[in-house]
Amino acid sequence: xxxxxxxxxxxxxxxxxxxxxxxxxxxxxxxxxxxxxxxxxxxxxxxxxxxxxxxxxxxxxxxxxxxxxxxxxxxxxxxxxxxxxxxxxxxxxxxxxxxxxxxxxxxxxxxxxxxxxxxxxxxxxxxxxxxxxxxxxxxx
Amino acid sequence: xxxxxxxxxxxxxxxxxxxxxxxxxxxxxxxxxxxxxxxxxxxxxxxxxxxxxxxxxxxxxxxxxxxxxxxxxxxxxxxxxxxxxxxxxxxxxxxxxxxxxxxxxxxxxxxxxxxxxxxxxxxxxxxxxxxxxxxxxxxx
DNA sequence: ATTTACGCAACCAATAGAGTTACATATCAT
DNA sequence: ATGATATGTAACTCTATTGGTTGCGTAAAT
Numbered sequence: 001x002x003x004x005x006x007x008x009x010x011x012x013x014x015x016x017x018x019x020x021x022x023x024x025x026x027x028x029x030x031x032x033x034x035x036x037x038x039x040x041x042x043x044x045x046x047x048x049x050x051x052x053x054x055x056x057x058x059x060x061x062x063x064x065x066x067x068x069x070x071x072x073x074x075x076x077x078x079x080x081x082x083x084x085x086x087x088x089x090x091x092x093x094x095x096x097x098x099x100x101x102x103x104x105x106x107x108x109x110x111x112x113x114x115x116x117x118x119x120x121x122x123x124x125x126x127x128x129x130x131x132x133x134x135x136x137x138x139x140x
Numbered sequence: 141x142x143x144x145x146x147x148x149x150x151x152x153x154x155x156x157x158x159x160x161x162x163x164x165x166x167x168x169x170x171x172x173x174x175x176x177x178x179x180x181x182x183x184x185x186x187x188x189x190x191x192x193x194x195x196x197x198x199x200x201x202x203x204x205x206x207x208x209x210x211x212x213x214x215x216x217x218x219x220x221x222x223x224x225x226x227x228x229x230x231x232x233x234x235x236x237x238x239x240x241x242x243x244x245x246x247x248x249x250x251x252x253x254x255x256x257x258x259x260x261x262x263x264x265x266x267x268x269x270x271x272x273x274x275x276x277x278x279x280x
Numbered sequence: 281a282t283t284t285a286c287g288c289a290a291c292c293a294a295t296a297g298a299g300t301t302a303c304a305t306a307t308c309a310t
Numbered sequence: 311a312t313g314a315t316a317t318g319t320a321a322c323t324c325t326a327t328t329g330g331t332t333g334c335g336t337a338a339a340t
Contacts, residue, residue, distance in 0.1 A: 199307030
């Protein structure tokens, strides 16, 4: 998939849940809309469950549904639920401690990266899942 | 490497260039500070050259140096130079056109993603390479 | 009980990126 | 000119991540 496509897929899934408001939706159904395997969807749903964005029941006529109204789900919440641990990673290999720059660069960069990611989250918090659903329905 | 570690490595390289202000620095020297292979650094430098952030000369006593003062290099410029084409990718597999949500979700998400990335860039534009160097030197 | 759908482990495949090697090319110094 | 130096670039391997897939156990509704 593309870079960080989990976020887009999560929003897709949540949009379907919002669209089918109330009714539990099976991972089979979701995977058909996303065009992938049900297990991939279940993996994604687990992250959304952990963040209390969706609830899932087992058994016949079961599936997943939103744990709160779509208006209360901000894109920033979804991003937090499924994002990679670090948007801006640091290289695996440690810089040379012999170089004055290498010795300190990572310590300097960390808070700068944190600030940038905060700015990102703030922007994502401006839009809710309800907004997304509204736009989807407006496109008809 | 970690996710998007190219950005951190690029900033590391540029910080070294700023630190050695004026003097051309070889990819050999840079790779020692970053703790990697010179070719990896040269690949990175090419992206920075393309964005006119560094200039490189060949031959003996040659190497790379900043193409403008460190105060004129914003982190957002560096990010633009080395970032992945799309911060938030879309899944490779197209959603089902049979599903009303799947049919439209990507079109709705695209501008939302663009807005978030713009917010990110705006934050990164608040800091310059000179700021980074100053902080490194302050840590002594 | 039977059926349905999730949970989860295990594995394979595709992808991207770093790392590496090798060699051609440009340029400086003499 | 010539030799030394450092980049440019292609080609390859290695590794990590992620999606995709299969199989089976388990919970819950009827």
